Amino acid sequence: MSPELKNLIELDRIAQEIARLTDEIAQLPKVVAAIEAKLARARAQVESATKALKDQESQKRKLESDIQDWQQKISKFRDQSLSVKTNEQYKALMHEIEFAQKQISDCEEQILIGMEGADSYHKALKDEAELKLETAEIEKEKEHARKVTAEDEAKLAELRKQQAELRSQIDDATLAHFERVSAKRKGAIAEAIDQKCAACNVMMRPQRFNELLAGQSLVNCESCGRILFHDPNRAAKESDRNRTGSYTIEKAWRYVADESGPGRFLAFVNAKHSCSMRIFDAATGQALDKVVKKKMTFKEAFRDELSAGVHLHIEQPNLDEECAVALPPEVLEELQLQAGIAPGASTRVSA
Ligand SMILES: [Zn+2]
Structure with a gap:
């Protein structure tokens, strides 16, 4: 192999690694933003529950004071009833008392209804403790994302240096052709x-x-x-x-719909002595989980998941390197398109 071709191969490897790192750096803030949005929603729920509880508390106090007022009126009417002269007057007072009693029972009912409603707010407040734990967890994730970004940026700087060095060793026409193909593919x-x-x-x-x-x-x-x-x-x-008894890398992709959310993409691969299933959020591409089974193929280990999902076919990305945090945008886009869940996408689904 000519030295020039060797340089080109190395240049190509570097270009792809640069593209991958650039993607990863661009992806991390989105992942962090998605996590923060979730946290903000949870916080808003706690806030609105706190406010609702306060409102409900003051409403209750108002109703209780109304009840007292009505009770005072009733005892006043009772006193008056002792000294009335006519039957008509007596009846009128009894009518007033009946009316006041009705008001009291209405107030009591409203207090009960309010207390029942408060249960759900109390539950939301209990979630606040969990929220605090989650916040700490998210801070850790953000810190991790920052660290990965810094490392990626350092690697990028080093790669760009190598790239410049290699480019200087390749003649202009070849380099121009290389760049043209690189830009397209x-x-x-x-x-x-x-x-x-x-x-x-x-x-x-x-x-x-x-x-x-x-x-x-x-x-x-x-x-x-x-x-x-x-x-x-x-x-x-x-x-x-x-x-030496080779193994072939087998792979499969599935989309599994979810009643309450965007669903999940599943990636299955067989390795030498194990297999794995990776789970990605179908909306954000975020990596959610990885399940590894030893001494089995994925067809044996994940039979149900394989048969339940919609079959998808994509150019296989490097799962360890490119999909550890989230699916690369172009992969996510293709999967969403095939699953028929991208905005404006056709419902083209190969079953
Ligand atoms: Zn070709």
């Missing part, structure tokens, strides 16, 4: 395997493939434009792998 370099471009899977003409094997000049894929390289050791590596 994820990865400007692709391996040619079995005479095919491994990125777009289009067959190469035999003459082009021979040029690539000769290694005298740079060869581009005529379909996607990527600069191609050929790894003569691949065939040997492949047969090595087969001898």
